[in-house]
Amino acid sequence: MYFLAKIYPKIIMKIICKIVLVLIFNVSFLNSQIQQEIYFESANPFAMSDVINDLDNQTKHEVYGILTIPNDSLSETKYPLIIGVAGSLAWRDHHYEYLDMYQQAGFATFELKSFKSRDVESTVGSQVEVTTAMMILDAYRALEKLSQHPNIDKERVSITGWSLGGAVSLFSGWLPIKNAITKDVSFASHLPIYxxxxxxxxxxxxxxxxxxxxxxxxxxWTPAKPCIEFVKKINKKGNVGLTIYPEAHHSFDSKSPLEQNEDGLSFKDCLFKLTEDGDVLMNYLSLPMSSPFMQKIGFLFCVEKGVTLGGNPVAREKAFKFALDFMEETLKK
Structure with a gap:
């Protein structure tokens, strides 16, 4: 080490300086933020039909999340907020990278803890312990709670999510379930990712x-092809867009190498009908998958085990840029 230091003193000093600068930036950035755990009452509806038809009778459940807001001297400042919703593997590194990016751009963020609030680590391979319906309800109950926060602008709140969280971000915009939960608050934009x-x-x-x-x-895992028809069908108002990244797998926006998850459920051969009452129907039999047992039966008709996931550097860079531009455009006008 002494020998290297003698030969390359300038190089080593440059490296040390860079490390120190990064540490100083990170410490100062963390000190410029306030984090709060926010608790609220939600419930455990299995299906969207439970929310639409029988919300009052669902088992209540306390849920929480972590709110991060800029720490400045202007205590009355109201910030635009981005609510993040994780996927079946719960919160992963690249999800936090998005939140960090948003925070550095001046947004408040809320890390919704639907899984941890229910003592669940993952729903991969089952998709019954924590469902889309539960998480949509969680998201709106969080929005109601955060709308009362003195530093949150309730008119400028977006929701984004990945995979299962992407379902929450997407179908929280479906009016039959949204209006069954609340007509008092709404999301200003929705950014579902895969x-x-x-x-x-x-x-x-x-x-x-x-x-x-x-x-x-x-x-x-969640194939792109159905999204093309989905967007065509719901884009009656011209407010729905779709970006498909070439040669990109599930979790393309992560830094992880490609891997095969043998427990993940591939839905590439599925197309489920969703009724106006919120029942998701099995392929062929058209029976509602309104319980864990019925969902398991329904999955037998089209679901296969084994999915590929992992990062694509080009798609990742484009997705992060798009996400920030989208939030700037929809929340900071």
């Missing part, structure tokens, strides 16, 4: 707010 587009709604009434889907061309 959501399940293989659920075909009979009622195509969605929010007027901007919705944009980001998905990988060769995703075999």
């Amino acid at each position: 959501p399940p587009c293989f659920v075909d709604p009979k009622n195509t009434d969605f929010t007027d707010a901007p919705i944009h889907i980001l998905i990988g061309e060769i995703d075999n």
